Amino acid sequence: MTSVGIDAIEIRTGKLFLDLPNTFAPVKGEDPEKYTKGLGLYTSSFPDVYEDIVTMGANAAKSLMDRKGLEPEDIGRIDVATESAFDNSKPVSTYIAGCLEQVYDGDFRHANKGERKFACIAGTQSLDDAYNWIKAGRNRGRAALVIATDTALYERGDPGEATQGAGAVAMLIDEDPDLVELSTEQGYGSMDETDFLKPNQQFPSVDGKRSMQVYLARMREALEDYESVAGRTHPADFEYIPFHTPFPGMVRKAALLGFRHMSRDTEIEDELADEIGRQPREADFETWDDYEEAIRGYMDDLKTTEQYRDWYDRVIDPTIDISSRVGNWYTGSVHIARLSALKIAAEEGKEMAGKKLLVGSYGSGAQAEIHAETVQDTWLDEIDAVDVDSQLEDRTEITFDDYELIHDVHNHEKEIEVEEFTQPEGEFVFTGWGRMNERRYEYVE
Ligand SMILES: CC(=O)SCCNC(=O)CCNC(=O)[C@H](O)C(C)(C)COP(=O)(O)OP(=O)(O)OC[C@H]1O[C@@H](n2cnc3c(N)ncnc32)[C@H](O)[C@@H]1OP(=O)(O)O
Numbered sequence: 443m444t445s446v447g448i449d450a451i452e453i454r455t456g457k458l459f460l461d462l463p464n465t466f467a468p469v470k471g472e473d474p475e476k477y478t479k480g481l482g483l484y485t486s487s488f489p490d491v492y493e494d495i496v497t498m499g500a501n502a503a504k505s506l507m508d509r510k511g512l513e514p515e516d517i518g519r520i521d522v523a524t525e526s527a528f529d530n531s532k533p534v535s536t537y538i539a540g541c542l543e544q545v546y547d548g549d550f551r552h553a554n555k556g557e558r559k560f561a562c563i564a565g566t567q568s569l570d571d572a573y574n575w576i577k578a579g580r581n582r583g584r585a586a587l588v589i590a591t592d593t594a595l596y597e598r599g600d601p602g603e604a605t606q607g608a609g610a611v612a613m614l615i616d617e618d619p620d621l622v623e624l625s626t627e628q629g630y631g632s633m634d635e636t637d638f639l640k641p642n643q644q645f646p647s648v649d650g651k652r653s654m655q656v657y658l659a660r661m662r663e664a665l666e667d668y669e670s671v672a673g674r675t676h677p678a679d680f681e682y683i684p685f686h687t688p689f690p691g692m693v694r695k696a697a698l699l700g701f702r703h704m705s706r707d708t709e710i711e712d713e714l715a716d717e718i719g720r721q722p723r724e725a726d727f728e729t730w731d732d733y734e735e736a737i738r739g740y741m742d743d744l745k746t747t748e749q750y751r752d753w754y755d756r757v758i759d760p761t762i763d764i765s766s767r768v769g770n771w772y773t774g775s776v777h778i779a780r781l782s783a784l785k786i787a788a789e790e791g792k793e794m795a796g797k798k799l800l801v802g803s804y805g806s807g808a809q810a811e812i813h814a815e816t817v818q819d820t821w822l823d824e825i826d827a828v829d830v831d832s833q834l835e836d837r838t839e840i841t842f843d844d845y846e847l848i849h850d851v852h853n854h855e856k857e858i859e860v861e862e863f864t865q866p867e868g869e870f871v872f873t874g875w876g877r878m879n880e881r882r883y884e885y886v887e
Pocket residue numbers: 473474475476477479480481562601602603604605638648649650651653654657687688689691692770772806
């Protein structure tokens with residue numbers, strides 16, 4: 443069987459950043475620790491005046507193509523995942539292909555292009571599409587470019603304003619991948635939910651607290667569904683578990699539930715029994731409320747145990763590092779979590795070849811998906827080549843007043859002229875609108 447997976451990754455962050463505890467929280471009259479300790483966020487990325495989902499996606503894709511020495515003819519498919527699209531008909535992938543064709547010989551005339559929408563899970567669904575296309579033997583030896591790109595902005599004053607972000611992740615999906623092979627086994631948890639949606643509007647209608655409950659419920663169903671095909675999971679099976687990370691605090695909740703689930707009926711539950719008792723079983727309670735209360739008590743105790751804390755520090759904490767510095771990238775968020783973990787593994791000199799990851803994606807509306815990935819022998823060269831730190835360090839800090847302006851610049855309802863904060867160089871930029879109201883782009887040397 444051909445192995446198929448992610449051959450290479452590149453990211454492109456919005457070039458501006460807002461310091462959440464020190465700049466945003468004081469103006470909002472909030473305790474900075476809500477951000478650092480509660481949400482787990484330090485800074486959020488924002489796009490400069492000339493950046494948007496197309497420029498960030500095209501710039502990430504160009505870095506990837508240059509690094510891998512690819513030409514348009516090597517790509518048979520361009521799938522863009524986004525929930526920030528500005529066009530209800532023409533897909534963002536055509537805009538990105540148009541950008542790339544400005545700088546490469548040849549074109550993407552024979553590449554299949556599309557756009558995937560299912561909130562944040564669309565990035566993983568695009569990986570699926572590429573995987574299936576290659577497995578079906580329809581790729582004619584060509585690779586697929588998957589680009590997850592979003593500008594995660596909320597209405598001013600919405601609680602979601604705390605969890606914004608902007609950036610793109612470009613991934614090359616190919617046979618015999620250099621980074622990770624994707625498992626055939628997958629699990630889904632999917633229900634019609636009204637937790638976060640954008641019915642013909644730019645900024646989301648969000649029931650934030652409910653969206654967190656729905657995330658956890660669907661993730662748990664996806665894990666059970668995954669186990670029904672792949673067999674029971676155990677906390678020791680996976681080196682890292684990257685989750686969709688709207689903010690790191692969400693992952694802390696998901697990780698605790700996951701650990702409880704994976705350690706049930708194992709030696710870990712036995713070892714913890716003296717300290718915190720056994721996990722409550724529904725059958726032992728007369729009412730659901732009593733059972734829930736017992737579960738809450740068990741979870742409160744579980745998160746203080748050494749076993750859980752060690753596991754969390756080793757398996758989960760490395761996945762949230764980048765996210766805590768860039769905020770929510772919606773469709774790209776789980777792919778940043780994977781990258782974050784592998785980057786830290788590389789920095790720590792960890793041998794990862796052959797090790798497994800369990801990847802938990804989520805999209806509001808709502809669906810969770812779980813699959814496993816196997817790290818490939820060549821992973822270290824790939825991870826060492828990805829430029830994350832310099833991009834994050836090179837971002838320009840904005841004040842709260844700047845933030846208000848930049849929010850308005852990217853608000854489709856407003857027309858406002860604002861001077862760019864940074865000077866574009868060697869990148870695609872947005873230049874304005876064409877005669878049919880299409881957005882126009884050019885490459886700046
Ligand atoms: C879009 C998706 O990806 S769907 C999945 C998740 N949903 C979202 O991201 C929706 C968008 N975001 C939002 O709606 C909001 O930002 C929310 C719901 C995440 C947070 O809402 P807020 O009302 O602003 O924050 P809240 O008061 O709940 O504080 C956030 C956390 O910080 C904690 N906190 C608050 N103040 C402090 C403090 N001073 N010190 C330590 N912790 C604090 C809170 O207890 C809470 O943690 P908990 O949930 O473990 O109790």
